[in-house]
Amino acid sequence: MTAAAYDLWKQAERAYDAKNLGAAEALYRRSLEASPGYPPSVIGLSTVLTRRGAHRESHAVVRTAIGRPLEHPALVFSLGQRLRYFHEFEALERTLQDPKLLDGSPPDVLAKSVVLLSSINANDAAQRLADAALAKHPNSPPLRYVRGNLHFFDGDSDAAEACYEATLAANPRFFQASWMLASVRRQTPERNHVERLRRQLGEAPPGSEGEAYVAYGLHKELHDLGDYAGAWEALARGCAAKRRQVPYDPAPVAELIAAQRAVCTPAFVRAGSAIEQSHVPIFIVGMHRSGTTLLERMLAGHPDVGDAGETRAFDAQVELAIDRSLPNGLDAMAVKSLASADFDGIARDYARHAPWLSRGKPFFTEKLPMNFWNVGMIARAMPQARFIHLVRDPMDTCFSNLRTLFAGVATYSYVQEELAGFFRAYRAMMAHWSEVLPDRVLDVRYDDLVAEPETTVLRVLEHCGLRRIEGLSDVARPGGRVSTASAGTARQGVLRDRGGVWWHYEAQLATLRERLAG
Template sequence: MNRPDQLWMAGEQALARKDLQTAERSYRAALAIDPSHAPALLGLSTVLLWLGRHRDGHDAGMAAFRVRPPVAPILYAIAQRLAYFHESESLAGCLQDPAFAAGAPADIIAKAAVMLSSAGAHEQATTLVEEGLRRRPSDAACLHVRGNFHFFRGELDAAEKCYEASLRSDPLLYQNSMMLAGLRPASPEHNQVDRFTAQLDRARPGGNGEIYLSFALHKQLHELRRFDEAWTALERGCAAKRRQVEYSTAQDVALVETIESVCDAAFVGATSGVAQPVVPIFIIGMHRSGTTLLERMLSGHSQVADAGETYAFHAEMELATDRSSAKGPDVGLVTAARSADFDRVASGYARRARWMSRGRPFITEKLPHNFLNVGFIAKALPQARFLHLQRDPTDTCFSNLRQLFSGVALYSYDQRELADFYLLYRRTMAHWQKVLPGRVLEIPYDSLVQDPSGTAGRVAAHCGLRFEDSMVDITRSSGTVSTASANIARQGFQRNRGQAWRDYAAHLQPLIDGLAPAYAAPAAP
């Protein structure tokens, strides 16, 4: 082992015992001898993040990317760090190295393909997972991921074959069962209730399998109109998931209060003058409020690229405030934003937007939680457009309750917490209407599904686009919809999706009572 490797190993040992100062010294000593030692750069990045030096940690991670050696495990470690910093373009470049596909095991290839898909590099992700299956055709993880990619493209028969093959390879990979439940509506003649029930009996209590299967069983029973049984399954799944997540309504109350304090009219009105290569269109609202339908509408326009649900803007806020906040804005980040350099935010976002736009002059950004960032976005990107989807409060919240999310919407597994969050969201949107009048176009969900052409015309005008007939054809086969609403979006504008909660009204009193203020007070105009 050469001297840089010895120093790097010493740094790893110090890091394992959380001796951060010793770890930093060891990594820097290794880099003094060999500045291109990628593992030492990654270790240094980790130490700096733990020390609260987010920008320096980012710089070390990017340095590791620039010197990346063609060694599969190191390339994957660098890609993981790039994903943490939401550096999508560099992530795609890192995993494009032929050495990664040639040397990584199939299960790591599956994880890398998910990272690429989450970054919007869908074609590259598909190519990579196909390579994993070429080398190991029965790999359960790769089969599951390929099934997801078929599902996102609306190729349901192909998705079903992949999920079934994945389950044959690993009967405990219950994510497949949850995805199978969402492929087609259950009917008395064709359903998987008995299968999911048997799987649930075998799943470990409190584990992910219990959660996946409870939500899958709820969906099938709901479609069969066996509502009491469906509620029992949903309640079980929500309770198991809530035990796994850490969430505090009080923290979100403090966050919204801080946003209101920092983002007054004077603060958000002092905007950046940094030119942007594209016009971002931010689609905001609660999860399950119709944002995917609206994104699908806009992405039908010849001038618009759909970037998906990216954390690109939030990543620039983390850099500008020198704070890590992996789950989105928090009180510390918002407070630090008072003195942040918003020209830096704008310049960094411009770099990311060039890659996301794929050469088109407009992009959609559809991360629902960006409703918390509206003031900061308006300040950094004065040319940005905002579209706010509003759906009936109980419809929205019940749809959240029924949806198993991946790492987001932690408030959605308890009725009271869900109602409280909804009210905080409404309060935040009312604040933006007050300090940014005219910037946010409010779009009622009912208008979107009942009058798509008229809504598309209003949306196009607000965004500075000319209406195109293709905007209304959301059932088109082109494009990738990589959210839980993928199948629904491809079914077109449906007018009968509301009021599903009424079949469960006897069980939903905490939610109904909690949402009462949302009906007493008018929505933001």
């Protein structure tokens, strides 16, 4: 670094703070001319380019900082945030293991760094950082909370519960911990948190995120206790609070389906890229709460299959191809742009990430349910990819969505009319893929998966080209990590009594039933 590069960076920061993005961009570029690869200016320029929509250049710029020495812990974290934005998972994991991050960052930044690592299934690195951070800051509520989550994802419910209680002891208004405590186990009349949750519900600001956390937690506990009237009242309050925070517009969904039907014809989808994938992805798609986690956990028991979890790795390559960020996933404009996209380039860039996603195994699961929107584009880019579609009863699926508090996804799930409309759109989209890719997508009924797990998973293995392995239905086995809404049940074995829960709320769900009819 030169003094000139530092001075220009400081001027660029002042311009950025003043919202003068043009001047900031010019100054960041001059700083990089004075000292190529200077990390503060790389991060600043990448951020400005993102703000003005130059997605591809922003990505190229930030990659120049990968592997360079970072002089300050704030730079380590800022670069980590940029790498997470671009789904550069391997580089993110390496970056956040820089000792300077642990040595010089405040507890809340360390907690956020643990979440960044956990979000990409870098589980060992997340655990190491959380433990080291807690050794330095043992009374930090955010660190206690994220450590509890890691215990929960590992299946250690007792340790998770202890962390959540410690979080609340340090900060009684850390409402996320109360929500997670409700999920750790089934509540009983002798052991529950209903009184505390009701007190917290009175303390949470109306319409706030805190109100949503507490209301969903109270719903779960009252449901466990058989107080279905009280549980519904809490759920309705939670849904209302969440809807005030997260808007939803069904119009783009209809536009997306129309665009997919126009662009993704049988000829287009089957054209296929010539780029080979050395590690074969198995995309498990469907609605949230349809059994995707259960199937992934079964397949993860196979010695040839790695479990990547829920990533947006394919979306990341689409974004680069069309030079536009897609924070909410594929949209109609993106589909139209992809009609003339370089699918060899998409396949090549995806292949760059595949060894890390698969942990070196020849196959790996990608179980982001909303990849059902991407089936046609994935098939075009990667003829080797396999697709498994989980199909679950509409009412079971939709009610499970309604009573799940999602983080940043499933914005359709808080109003019955919107939820039913989205479900019908999803079924329409999957019907289209069945028409254009009749042999590529294997439908797996959730009822079959839980009633005859061994037979069903063997059918999945055959479809994927995997060798026959017995005993994969033993999802209660130790090892692995489940970091989705199914974490509380994924290790309990194959549960055959999870259908029909919505009958307890039949009257309140009349609108949903009517909208799903047919």
